[in-house]
Amino acid sequence: xxxxxxxxxxxxxxxxxxxxxxxxxxxxxxxxxxxxxxxxxxxxxxxxxxxxxxxxxxxxxxxxxxxxxxxxxxxxxxxxxxxxxxxxxxxxxxxxxxxxxxxxxxxxxxxxxxxxxxxxxxxxxxxxxxxxx
Amino acid sequence: xxxxxxxxxxxxxxxxxxxxxxxxxxxxxxxxxxxxxxxxxxxxxxxxxxxxxxxxxxxxxxxxxxxxxxxxxxxxxxxxxxxxxxxxxxxxxxxxxxxxxxxxxxxxxxxxxxxxxxxxxxxxxxxxxxxxx
Amino acid sequence: xxxxxxxxxxxxxxxxxxxxxxxxxxxxxxxxxxxxxxxxxxxxxxxxxxxxxxxxxxxxxxxxxxxxxxxxxxxxxxxxxxxxxxxxxxxxxxxxxxxxxxxxxxxxxxxxxxxxxxxxxxxxxxxxxxxxx
Amino acid sequence: xxxxxxxxxxxxxxxxxxxxxxxxxxxxxxxxxxxxxxxxxxxxxxxxxxxxxxxxxxxxxxxxxxxxxxxxxxxxxxxxxxxxxxxxxxxxxxxxxxxxxxxxxxxxxxxxxxxxxxxxxxxxxxxxxxxxx
Numbered sequence: 001x002x003x004x005x006x007x008x009x010x011x012x013x014x015x016x017x018x019x020x021x022x023x024x025x026x027x028x029x030x031x032x033x034x035x036x037x038x039x040x041x042x043x044x045x046x047x048x049x050x051x052x053x054x055x056x057x058x059x060x061x062x063x064x065x066x067x068x069x070x071x072x073x074x075x076x077x078x079x080x081x082x083x084x085x086x087x088x089x090x091x092x093x094x095x096x097x098x099x100x101x102x103x104x105x106x107x108x109x110x111x112x113x114x115x116x117x118x119x120x121x122x123x124x125x126x127x128x129x130x131x132x133x
Numbered sequence: 134x135x136x137x138x139x140x141x142x143x144x145x146x147x148x149x150x151x152x153x154x155x156x157x158x159x160x161x162x163x164x165x166x167x168x169x170x171x172x173x174x175x176x177x178x179x180x181x182x183x184x185x186x187x188x189x190x191x192x193x194x195x196x197x198x199x200x201x202x203x204x205x206x207x208x209x210x211x212x213x214x215x216x217x218x219x220x221x222x223x224x225x226x227x228x229x230x231x232x233x234x235x236x237x238x239x240x241x242x243x244x245x246x247x248x249x250x251x252x253x254x255x256x257x258x259x260x261x262x263x264x265x266x
Numbered sequence: 267x268x269x270x271x272x273x274x275x276x277x278x279x280x281x282x283x284x285x286x287x288x289x290x291x292x293x294x295x296x297x298x299x300x301x302x303x304x305x306x307x308x309x310x311x312x313x314x315x316x317x318x319x320x321x322x323x324x325x326x327x328x329x330x331x332x333x334x335x336x337x338x339x340x341x342x343x344x345x346x347x348x349x350x351x352x353x354x355x356x357x358x359x360x361x362x363x364x365x366x367x368x369x370x371x372x373x374x375x376x377x378x379x380x381x382x383x384x385x386x387x388x389x390x391x392x393x394x395x396x397x398x399x
Numbered sequence: 400x401x402x403x404x405x406x407x408x409x410x411x412x413x414x415x416x417x418x419x420x421x422x423x424x425x426x427x428x429x430x431x432x433x434x435x436x437x438x439x440x441x442x443x444x445x446x447x448x449x450x451x452x453x454x455x456x457x458x459x460x461x462x463x464x465x466x467x468x469x470x471x472x473x474x475x476x477x478x479x480x481x482x483x484x485x486x487x488x489x490x491x492x493x494x495x496x497x498x499x500x501x502x503x504x505x506x507x508x509x510x511x512x513x514x515x516x517x518x519x520x521x522x523x524x525x526x527x528x529x530x531x532x
Contacts, residue, residue: 071329323476356489
């Protein structure tokens with residue numbers, strides 16, 4: 001069981017969202033942040049740098065947005081819906097863009113792994129958005 | 134002239150948004166991040182802690198969202214509009230909520246200062262959203 | 267296999283540190299960041315808030331330092347030793363302080379879980395420091 | 400007067416360090432974070448990308464370490480010296496490395512501006528380290 005799920009199960013208040021969906025989103029966001037950070041660095045090590053620039057920029061954006069989203073949804077007690085929903089939508093959008101770009105470079109194994117992390121994070125954030133309705 | 138503006142004026146490519154509006158948003162976001170982080174800590178030093186909990190949580194969310202937004206809009210060359218717009222909307226929303234809550238505690242000077250930083254950041258992000266249309 | 271390990275195994279250059287030790291540190295740091303962020307929020311939900319203030323502050327510091335350390339050690343190609351070593355030392359120190367404080371509140375299950383995440387992160391960072399020698 | 404200084408002057412407890420030195424460090428760290436993030440993006444827009452890779456990596460590390468340091472020193476009430484000192488030392492070290500590398504590219508105005516931000520941040524962190532003794 002992930003730390004995220006253990007923290008949820010020991011939370012002092014009732015959480016108004018399915019704990020499995022929330023824990024899955026927190027875990028996927030953490031993994032995606034790390035994959036994008038590592039992929040930025042791997043991209044910078046490739047020979048055809050000019051072709052990797054868009055991938056690097058999207059990975060940097062994706063890591064920043066995932067970091068914020070992971071922080072906000074880890075503070076469970078008082079979601080500010082007006083901010084949490086567009087933040088999750090931004091996270092879904094950047095994971096899709098970054099996943100699409102990584103797919104274009106998936107002949108590099110590191111971009112393939114990063115694509116998977118982005119796709120999984122996109123799905124998990126969509127499911128959380130549905131659960132918050 | 135702020136570093137943000139100097140960096141914009143020396144950018145190797147044409148930036149498709151008014152440099153004054155963008156620099157103002159970057160500067161206001163940086164100030165708001167810091168004010169919210171400092172206000173969290175000041176709130177934790179007050180006697181009536183139970184009354185400050187909502188303010189602390191909103192300041193933490195606001196600092197996280199501002200940090201991501203500041204990063205994303207500092208990377209000028211290739212805004213991913215699908216992600217940047219909802220991110221800025223999330224930033225506007227959390228600055229308003231956090232500013233409103235700080236206003237309730239504005240008898241504490243630190244909450245009054247933080248309110249000002251949130252209001253200014255909310256305005257600057259709205260103006261950037263308009264400019265990005 | 268964690269994303270961190272997969273990213274390491276697909277890195278385009280030779281990494282000058284044991285991949286297992288590095289991946290373990292990256293994973294432990296990610297988990298510790300999330301646990302500390304969640305624990306901050308759980309602490310804010312407890313009745314005896316005044317007793318939790320030190321724990322909240324240390325969790326906030328721990329999350330910030332872990333976030334930076336995770337980013338820096340995920341960029342493998344060119345460690346700047348002069349910065350990486352003291353950063354890892356700061357991470358070890360804050361994980362120890364935060365773990366000790368969480369242990370004092372381990373009758374709250376969330377603090378017990380956070381203590382475990384801090385202890386594991388402290389060990390993983392020490393092992394990485396040894397491996398970087 | 401910066402928000403950082405206003406927040407310090409309205410802090411509910413006595414701060415055990417010179418407020419001018421601390422506010423100067425907080426402001427310089429915030430500026431350096433932003434300059435390094437913007438410089439990463441400007442570097443990615445240059446033609447001679449292969450020559451800019453080291454600068455990009457150092458700017459990314461510098462932004463991450465500055466973000467953590469700015470957060471930790473903004474929480475004034477209870478510095479954990481064991482963590483704060485090595486963190487500030489890491490910040491001094493990365494600002495020096497990043498400033499040196501930017502100086503090598505100072506024919507690009509954006510690298511020149513970033514060098515200045517790094518140098519100022521390095522000095523401000525050194526002065527805070529002295530003041531914390």
